[in-house]
Amino acid sequence: MINPLNGEETGKKVSSMNYYAYRLMIRENSDNYLLRFRRLFQQYCVDMYVKIETERLTFIRLNQAKLRSEEYIHLRDAIITDGDSENVGRLTILPATYTGSPRHMHEYAQDAVRLTQR
Numbered sequence: 376m377i378n379p380l381n382g383e384e385t386g387k388k389v390s391s392m393n394y395y396a397y398r399l400m401i402r403e404n405s406d407n408y409l410l411r412f413r414r415l416f417q418q419y420c421v422d423m424y425v426k427i428e429t430e431r432l433t434f435i436r437l438n439q440a441k442l443r444s445e446e447y448i449h450l451r452d453a454i455i456t457d458g459d460s461e462n463v464g465r466l467t468i469l470p471a472t473y474t475g476s477p478r479h480m481h482e483y484a485q486d487a488v489r490l491t492q493r
Contacts (some may be wrong), residue, residue, distance in 0.1 A: 395423045436467045
């Protein structure tokens, strides 16, 4: 990654999401050939989206201790007692910040209920 203020390289690395956002950006006075490929461009965007989501899920799976998932004792107990415990593999708890996770949807539902009560 390069610092835009002085042009020097930083010690940081560019994430996949930042790289593909940079590649897909429409700029004046430059031609972005990716945008000309129509259906192939759509397939490229879908593939890169899947790649980014896979990286995010892998990070969450490998960093459960850093995400303090051990504090969700009640959630873990509910999963074990509610479901078939014989078919449970490695337990991975998705944080509420992960879009589309059950906790994220539950948070949105609670927000909607709060808005209707006002």
